């Protein structure tokens with residue numbers, strides 16, 4: 001553990017390529033450090049880091065030193081952050097939400113996911129943030145990715161994009177958000193149920209031609225830290241000619257992070273969000289010839305020079321209220337802020 005911590009700290013300092021991660025509900029923390037030894041053979045297993053829109057980065061496992069531990073020292077508790085926000089950011093976000101609602105009413109698309117980023121000054125190291133996330137979010141996919149060309153990204157996402165082994169696969173439709181207030185058996189308003197149904201329908205329609213069997217659970221409440229979402233579990237079996245790569249390509253970006261129809265939503269996002277999402281709402285995880293375990297990069301932050309950029313978004317439909325949507329992004333930012341000591 002101490003040796004790994006040293007290697008992580010040295011890797012951050014040297015901007016070298018490595019990743020540390022833990023899957024939802026598991027204890028095992030896996031570290032992959034790219035080494036300088038000459039590559040003996042190109043392996044088929046890798047860890048992939050893909051932006052919202054653009055080229056993937058990959059760590060080839062045959063090119064990495066790999067460590068596993070079930071004993072990460074991670075007994076941290078969450079802080080209760082103060083609810084604060086910047087008024088200019090609020091006004092800007094509300095104005096693009098209002099514009100999106102108008103565009104939906106004009107029929108340009110049915111749903112779009114709009115996001116923003118917030119910069120905070122950190123009072124702790126990337127290693128500490130990662131350790132705290134492990135402890136506070138046992139049911140999230142927690143990761144710290146570092147690479148000379150992408151910088152350092154840390155997150156605790158509730159959303160699996162695709163898990164597959166040979167022809168079997170699992171995915172999920174996750175959308176709709178409310179604050180967790182001590183009780184998971186909550187009522188969901190129509191707006192939230194509709195918003196999540198659009199995601200389920202999209203995944204069904206996209207996967208149907210590529211699969212032999214496709215099974216959907218009933219939508220149910222899923223807790224992600226201080227938030228609740230609606231989730232439908234989706235599983236099935238691919239057709240012989242389909243690969244897991246085809247499925248991932250067809251799914252990403254789902255309307256949980258982009259919108260519907262996809263192309264018009266992407267256009268609106270690019271014209272109106274006013275910043276580059278980079279790897280936020282992209283995906284990351286293990287990929288091999290006949291298996292994969294990929295997650296959507298949400299509840300994440302980019303760390304550099306003692307600062308963190310926090311990324312958060314929410315689904316906009318015809319019924320959206322701009323101020324409510326802004327506060328949904330504030331609530332999502334608390335997922336990260338709960339583990340950050342912020343220097344103000």
Ligand SMILES: C=C(O[C@@H]1C=C(C(=O)O)C=C[C@H]1O)C(=O)O
Pocket residue numbers: 113115159174175176177229256257298299311312313314315316332
């Ligand atoms: C876009 C984010 O989350 C996604 C959007 C949700 C929503 O609109 O309610 C809920 C879960 C995620 O699929 C985010 O966390 O930034």
